[in-house]
Amino acid sequence: MQKYKGTNDTTNSKTDEFIIKVCEQIRWKKAHNSISEELINHIEDQKEVYIKKGQKEEEAEKNAISEMGDAVVVGQQLDWTHRPKPDWGILAIVGVCILISVALQYFISLNVTEGGWEARGYFYHYLKGIPFGIAAMIGMYFADYSIIGKYPKISYSTVLMVCVLMFNFAPRLNYVYIHVFYFAMLLIPLYAGFVYSQRGTGYLGLVYSGAVGVISCIVFEWGPSLVAVWMFSISGAVILTAGIKKDWFQIQKKYGLTLVWVPVGLLIAAPLIFCFRRFKYMFITDGAEYAQGYMLKMIRGFLSNSKLLGQGDLPPFITQESLNAANGRVIEEVLPSWHNDYCLTYMIHKFGWVAAVMVIALVVFLLIRLYKIVNTQSSQLGYIVALGVIMTIVSQCVIFLFANLGICGWHSHPLPFISPGNISFIINMGLMGLILSVYRNNSIVRDRMVKIKSAGKSKGSDMEQYSLKLGKWQVSIRKL
Known part of the structure; x- marks a missing residue:
């Protein structure tokens, strides 16, 4: 599981302890990384809200974690929603x-x-x-x-x-x-x-x-x-x-x-x-040689003489006597790969x-x-x-x-x-x-984001740049 790191790249134990307790309740191990990333982002966003209200960083983090609720209850709820879903x-x-x-x-x-x-x-x-x-x-x-x-x-x-x-x-x-x-x-x-x-x-x-x-x-x-x-x-x-x-x-x-x-x-x-x-x-079958269009002609012949229910009739150009086949077994004699x-x-x-x-x-x-x-x-x-x-x-x-x-x-x-x-x-x-x-795995797979540029034409020297963070990947889209 990915550890949470604060802005100073130091491990934040309170956030880590909360996430570890949550993930302990989730039986699907593959979902741990995606869930921890979602929780980290949510805690970080709420922490910034409290900091803007004048709280210190440590107090803001504590309140943000407290707002998430009991770690065991949260983990049990996420365990229910993040189970493998076969169709x-x-x-x-x-x-x-x-x-x-x-x-x-x-x-x-x-x-x-x-x-x-x-x-x-x-x-x-x-x-x-x-x-x-x-x-x-x-x-x-x-x-x-x-x-x-x-x-x-x-x-x-x-x-x-x-x-x-x-x-x-x-x-x-x-x-x-x-x-x-x-x-x-x-x-x-x-x-x-x-x-x-x-x-x-x-x-x-x-x-x-x-x-x-x-x-x-x-x-x-x-x-x-x-x-x-x-x-x-x-x-x-x-x-x-x-x-x-x-x-x-x-x-x-x-x-x-x-x-x-x-x-x-x-x-x-x-x-x-x-x-x-x-x-x-x-x-086409008109004028076809035996080795080329005959197969298609034979299939169309059997289909055109078939019925809604029950065995169909033989095509006019195929007779049971000419093949010396057993009763009802003409198609088995003339249609290659009839069984697959x-x-x-x-x-x-x-x-x-x-x-x-x-x-x-x-x-x-x-x-x-x-x-x-x-x-x-x-x-x-x-x-x-x-x-x-x-x-x-x-x-x-x-x-x-x-x-x-x-x-x-x-x-x-x-x-x-x-x-x-x-x-x-x-x-x-x-x-x-x-x-x-x-x-x-629809709920846990995360796409790797890439840096891309729009093919649209630029207007003057103005540029717009958008950033989107998805887990540990960052995408920057610049419109030229």
Whole structure:
């Protein structure tokens, strides 16, 4: 706990004794520093009031402490208000999503080999990932997320370097390194911490943040994972936009937003422009070759022949006789990854649109709750880290829905907390623990204040300077 020091840098025992007694009643050790700082500031302010009334310094301090009340009672009250606050609503929603996923995967496992030992092994393999995911969430929940803001460059560069090193031995699927997408998921919240560290650095900090993002996209393109590039670039642009809107860089906002979104727009559009023949089949099926637009055509065919409730009909271009498939098992024969990446398409065909809409509504409700956590953060670091987490989850949901609803023909990825995929499930559960940690520590995390200058134009030689003290950090804002 930080000791109180008076104006002469000598330890003031009366104030220290009061604060120590208060903190002894507070069981959450992490809250001690923030509470002691608040009490010190309050005592100091009240002490100055008494001094102005003519009291001596020692008497003024004694009266200021006396006005605070009994230290034990104050500590007990603060212990009640400064307890860790888990969001039970989010935990309940995640739990329901996991239960739905378990039920869906159990049903899917029965169709793998008609209930044989291989089907049981498939289901048991899926269940093995759940304890690891729960452990990841609990570990991140109790971790100190402020490390992201304290060591942003080290944490970000370390994870990115590991991603690069894994190119030497990581497996590939359809010419794409499968680890790239998972590292993009991890790097988005870390990138939020990096942007947070560039506050008050002006256009140079904005360009620096953009350059780090471009380097990351180059690594993802090396994958090559176009979906990871788009996911990271859009999420990073949203994070930078939030920083600009909050005036972190102290620049002209319209110029800052232009510097962010013009390169991102070019990055997204470049593959579509220069490789139009290849990427046009991501959205259209007319005249598509078998290996390109056929997947999209097949998904749209199953969806267009689905019902509100119950199993849908087969598309006209697919017949059960041509595939020699067992009764009711055509979609399992023709739709790749029907049990994980395209499980929503499978669910719509097997159970109808109503069941799928209920699952989508549950995920949307979870995202709304997460967004509320972002908006309730008093800490700037907590705000931007939570925004990075929600952008990661939203991006995965958009990718999954675009692929499973036949909007776009890119390769799908698991839906957070619903689709199987042990690695993605563990990472998403860890991200959920991170955002819950942000919510839990909202009352005790203090932002490091930086000296910043306004980008506004000066009028004559007049200058205005404002000072704001938050704990042990001092911010000076000078308007030129």
